[in-house]
Amino acid sequence: GESVGLHLPTLSVQEGDNSIINCAYSNSASDYFIWYKQESGKGPQFIIDIRSNMDKRQGQRVTVLLNKTVKHLSLQIAATQPGDSAVYFCAVNTGGFKTIFGAGTRLFVKA
Amino acid sequence: DAGITQSPRHKVTETGTPVTLRCHQTENHRYMYWYRQDPGHGLRLIHYSYGVKDTDKGEVSDGYSVSRSKTEDFLLTLESATSSQTSVYFCAISEQGLSGLAFFGQGTRLTVV
Numbered sequence: 001g002e003s004v005g006l007h008l009p010t011l012s013v014q015e016g017d018n019s020i021i022n023c024a025y026s027n028s029a030s031d032y033f034i035w036y037k038q039e040s041g042k043g044p045q046f047i048i049d050i051r052s053n054m055d056k057r058q059g060q061r062v063t064v065l066l067n068k069t070v071k072h073l074s075l076q077i078a079a080t081q082p083g084d085s086a087v088y089f090c091a092v093n094t095g096g097f098k099t100i101f102g103a104g105t106r107l108f109v110k111a
Numbered sequence: 112d113a114g115i116t117q118s119p120r121h122k123v124t125e126t127g128t129p130v131t132l133r134c135h136q137t138e139n140h141r142y143m144y145w146y147r148q149d150p151g152h153g154l155r156l157i158h159y160s161y162g163v164k165d166t167d168k169g170e171v172s173d174g175y176s177v178s179r180s181k182t183e184d185f186l187l188t189l190e191s192a193t194s195s196q197t198s199v200y201f202c203a204i205s206e207q208g209l210s211g212l213a214f215f216g217q218g219t220r221l222t223v224v
Contacts, residue, residue: 004153034212034213036215041217041218042217042218043115043215043217044154044201044215046214089153089154091153097167097169099213101155102153103151103152103153104153
Protein backbone atom coordinates (compact mmCIF):
# COMPACT_ATOMS: atom_id res chain seq x y z
CA GLY A 1 0.00 0.00 0.00
CA GLU A 2 0.93 3.65 -0.01
CA SER A 3 3.38 4.83 2.55
CA VAL A 4 5.12 7.91 3.84
CA GLY A 5 8.29 7.45 5.82
CA LEU A 6 10.89 9.60 7.47
CA HIS A 7 14.48 8.54 7.41
CA LEU A 8 15.32 9.31 11.04
CA PRO A 9 13.07 9.13 14.10
CA THR A 10 15.31 11.63 15.92
CA LEU A 11 17.73 14.35 14.89
CA SER A 12 20.02 16.32 17.17
CA VAL A 13 21.61 19.56 16.00
CA GLN A 14 23.62 22.36 17.54
CA GLU A 15 21.93 25.70 17.97
CA GLY A 16 22.74 27.88 14.98
CA ASP A 17 23.34 24.96 12.62
CA ASN A 18 21.04 24.06 9.75
CA SER A 19 18.66 21.10 10.13
CA ILE A 20 17.50 18.80 7.37
CA ILE A 21 14.56 16.50 7.89
CA ASN A 22 13.65 14.00 5.20
CA CYS A 23 10.52 12.27 4.03
CA ALA A 24 9.99 9.60 1.39
CA TYR A 25 6.69 8.72 -0.23
CA SER A 26 5.60 5.87 -2.41
CA ASN A 27 2.81 7.16 -4.64
CA SER A 28 4.03 8.97 -7.74
CA ALA A 29 0.55 10.50 -8.15
CA SER A 30 1.03 12.54 -4.96
CA ASP A 31 0.49 16.18 -5.75
CA TYR A 32 0.44 18.17 -2.51
CA PHE A 33 2.92 18.06 0.34
CA ILE A 34 2.88 19.75 3.73
CA TRP A 35 5.33 19.94 6.60
CA TYR A 36 3.94 20.22 10.10
CA LYS A 37 5.58 20.98 13.43
CA GLN A 38 4.16 19.49 16.61
CA GLU A 39 5.26 20.65 20.03
CA SER A 40 4.63 18.55 23.08
CA GLY A 41 0.98 18.56 24.13
CA LYS A 42 -0.13 20.57 21.11
CA GLY A 43 -1.71 19.94 17.75
CA PRO A 44 0.25 19.91 14.49
CA GLN A 45 1.06 23.37 13.18
CA PHE A 46 1.54 24.19 9.51
CA ILE A 47 5.06 25.14 8.51
CA ILE A 48 5.22 25.13 4.73
CA ASP A 49 3.65 23.38 1.75
CA ILE A 50 4.52 22.66 -1.84
CA ARG A 51 2.65 21.39 -4.87
CA SER A 52 4.00 18.91 -7.36
CA ASN A 53 4.53 21.54 -10.06
CA MET A 54 7.33 23.05 -7.95
CA ASP A 55 10.61 21.62 -6.68
CA LYS A 56 11.50 24.25 -4.10
CA ARG A 57 9.69 26.68 -1.89
CA GLN A 58 11.04 29.00 0.76
CA GLY A 59 9.52 30.48 3.85
CA GLN A 60 10.95 32.27 6.81
CA ARG A 61 14.05 30.21 7.78
CA VAL A 62 12.51 27.13 6.19
CA THR A 63 12.84 25.60 2.74
CA VAL A 64 11.06 22.59 1.32
CA LEU A 65 12.64 20.63 -1.51
CA LEU A 66 10.69 18.17 -3.61
CA ASN A 67 12.35 15.54 -5.79
CA LYS A 68 9.58 13.78 -7.67
CA THR A 69 12.01 11.53 -9.51
CA VAL A 70 13.01 9.71 -6.33
CA LYS A 71 9.82 10.59 -4.43
CA HIS A 72 11.63 12.47 -1.71
CA LEU A 73 10.77 15.56 0.27
CA SER A 74 12.96 17.48 2.67
CA LEU A 75 12.55 20.31 5.14
CA GLN A 76 15.51 22.55 5.78
CA ILE A 77 15.57 24.82 8.81
CA ALA A 78 18.22 27.52 8.76
CA ALA A 79 20.01 28.67 11.93
CA THR A 80 18.13 26.22 14.14
CA GLN A 81 16.93 27.67 17.43
CA PRO A 82 15.86 26.04 20.71
CA GLY A 83 12.26 26.95 19.86
CA ASP A 84 12.52 24.68 16.83
CA SER A 85 12.66 21.64 19.08
CA ALA A 86 9.58 19.59 18.21
CA VAL A 87 8.37 16.66 16.14
CA TYR A 88 8.25 17.36 12.42
CA PHE A 89 6.24 15.31 9.99
CA CYS A 90 5.27 15.45 6.39
CA ALA A 91 1.84 14.90 4.93
CA VAL A 92 1.37 13.72 1.38
CA ASN A 93 -1.88 14.07 -0.55
CA THR A 94 -2.72 12.05 -3.63
CA GLY A 95 -5.97 13.83 -4.38
CA GLY A 96 -9.34 13.97 -2.71
CA PHE A 97 -9.31 12.87 0.92
CA LYS A 98 -6.32 10.61 0.60
CA THR A 99 -3.62 12.17 2.76
CA ILE A 100 -0.95 10.07 4.42
CA PHE A 101 1.07 11.38 7.35
CA GLY A 102 4.56 10.31 8.26
CA ALA A 103 5.31 9.22 11.81
CA GLY A 104 7.57 12.17 12.50
CA THR A 105 11.17 13.10 13.30
CA ARG A 106 11.89 14.52 16.73
CA LEU A 107 14.32 17.43 16.47
CA PHE A 108 16.50 18.18 19.48
CA VAL A 109 18.40 21.48 19.51
CA LYS A 110 21.49 21.60 21.70
CA ALA A 111 22.43 24.94 23.19
CA ASP B 112 -4.93 27.38 16.63
CA ALA B 113 -7.09 28.66 13.79
CA GLY B 114 -10.24 28.90 15.91
CA ILE B 115 -10.60 25.22 16.72
CA THR B 116 -11.63 24.07 20.17
CA GLN B 117 -11.67 20.45 21.24
CA SER B 118 -13.43 19.25 24.37
CA PRO B 119 -12.67 17.63 26.65
CA ARG B 120 -8.88 17.92 26.51
CA HIS B 121 -8.40 14.85 28.68
CA LYS B 122 -10.71 11.98 29.50
CA VAL B 123 -10.45 8.65 31.24
CA THR B 124 -13.28 6.23 30.63
CA GLU B 125 -14.06 2.59 31.26
CA THR B 126 -14.18 -0.14 28.64
CA GLY B 127 -17.63 -0.53 27.16
CA THR B 128 -18.86 2.98 27.84
CA PRO B 129 -19.83 5.43 25.09
CA VAL B 130 -17.70 8.55 24.74
CA THR B 131 -18.28 11.69 22.71
CA LEU B 132 -15.59 14.15 21.75
CA ARG B 133 -16.49 17.58 20.45
CA CYS B 134 -14.81 19.82 17.94
CA HIS B 135 -15.95 23.41 17.51
CA GLN B 136 -14.64 25.80 14.86
CA THR B 137 -15.12 29.51 14.36
CA GLU B 138 -13.56 29.66 10.87
CA ASN B 139 -16.63 28.58 8.88
CA HIS B 140 -14.53 26.00 7.03
CA ARG B 141 -16.49 23.47 5.05
CA TYR B 142 -14.39 20.41 5.82
CA MET B 143 -13.80 18.88 9.25
CA TYR B 144 -11.85 15.78 10.21
CA TRP B 145 -11.13 13.51 13.11
CA TYR B 146 -7.72 11.88 13.36
CA ARG B 147 -6.06 9.67 15.93
CA GLN B 148 -2.37 9.79 16.75
CA ASP B 149 -0.54 6.83 18.21
CA PRO B 150 3.16 6.32 18.97
CA GLY B 151 5.07 5.16 15.92
CA HIS B 152 2.21 5.99 13.58
CA GLY B 153 1.37 9.01 11.55
CA LEU B 154 -1.99 10.67 12.00
CA ARG B 155 -4.74 8.38 10.78
CA LEU B 156 -8.06 9.60 9.51
CA ILE B 157 -11.14 8.29 11.34
CA HIS B 158 -13.99 10.19 9.72
CA TYR B 159 -14.44 13.42 7.87
CA SER B 160 -17.24 15.79 6.93
CA TYR B 161 -17.68 17.83 3.78
CA GLY B 162 -20.74 19.71 4.94
CA VAL B 163 -23.62 19.70 7.40
CA LYS B 164 -24.93 16.14 7.68
CA ASP B 165 -22.38 15.00 5.06
CA THR B 166 -19.82 12.61 6.47
CA ASP B 167 -17.70 9.72 5.30
CA LYS B 168 -15.34 7.10 6.67
CA GLY B 169 -11.60 7.35 6.86
CA GLU B 170 -9.07 4.54 7.11
CA VAL B 171 -9.71 3.61 10.78
CA SER B 172 -13.44 4.18 11.21
CA ASP B 173 -14.45 0.90 12.91
CA GLY B 174 -15.91 1.56 16.36
CA TYR B 175 -16.43 5.27 15.70
CA SER B 176 -19.32 7.36 14.48
CA VAL B 177 -19.62 11.08 13.77
CA SER B 178 -22.26 13.72 13.40
CA ARG B 179 -22.31 17.23 12.05
CA SER B 180 -25.56 19.07 12.62
CA LYS B 181 -24.03 22.55 12.33
CA THR B 182 -21.15 23.91 10.29
CA GLU B 183 -19.17 24.71 13.40
CA ASP B 184 -19.53 21.43 15.32
CA PHE B 185 -18.24 17.95 14.54
CA LEU B 186 -18.77 15.21 17.12
CA LEU B 187 -16.87 11.95 17.37
CA THR B 188 -18.52 9.11 19.29
CA LEU B 189 -16.90 5.92 20.45
CA GLU B 190 -19.92 3.68 20.65
CA SER B 191 -18.40 1.24 23.16
CA ALA B 192 -14.89 2.26 24.13
CA THR B 193 -12.10 -0.33 24.00
CA SER B 194 -8.52 -0.16 25.23
CA SER B 195 -7.31 -0.05 21.61
CA GLN B 196 -9.03 3.32 21.31
CA THR B 197 -6.72 4.85 23.89
CA SER B 198 -5.09 7.57 21.84
CA VAL B 199 -4.77 11.26 21.21
CA TYR B 200 -7.55 12.54 18.99
CA PHE B 201 -7.19 15.58 16.79
CA CYS B 202 -9.83 17.54 15.00
CA ALA B 203 -8.84 19.41 11.85
CA ILE B 204 -10.53 21.82 9.48
CA SER B 205 -9.85 22.94 5.93
CA GLU B 206 -11.39 25.01 3.18
CA GLN B 207 -10.35 22.91 0.20
CA GLY B 208 -10.58 19.31 1.29
CA LEU B 209 -7.40 17.42 2.03
CA SER B 210 -5.81 18.59 -1.20
CA GLY B 211 -5.42 21.85 0.66
CA LEU B 212 -4.09 22.96 3.96
CA ALA B 213 -5.63 21.63 7.17
CA PHE B 214 -5.49 23.29 10.59
CA PHE B 215 -5.50 21.19 13.73
CA GLY B 216 -6.95 21.55 17.19
CA GLN B 217 -5.02 20.97 20.41
CA GLY B 218 -6.04 17.37 20.76
CA THR B 219 -7.95 15.23 23.24
CA ARG B 220 -6.08 12.59 25.20
CA LEU B 221 -8.42 9.65 25.77
CA THR B 222 -7.55 6.77 28.04
CA VAL B 223 -9.78 3.69 28.12
CA VAL B 224 -9.23 1.55 31.20
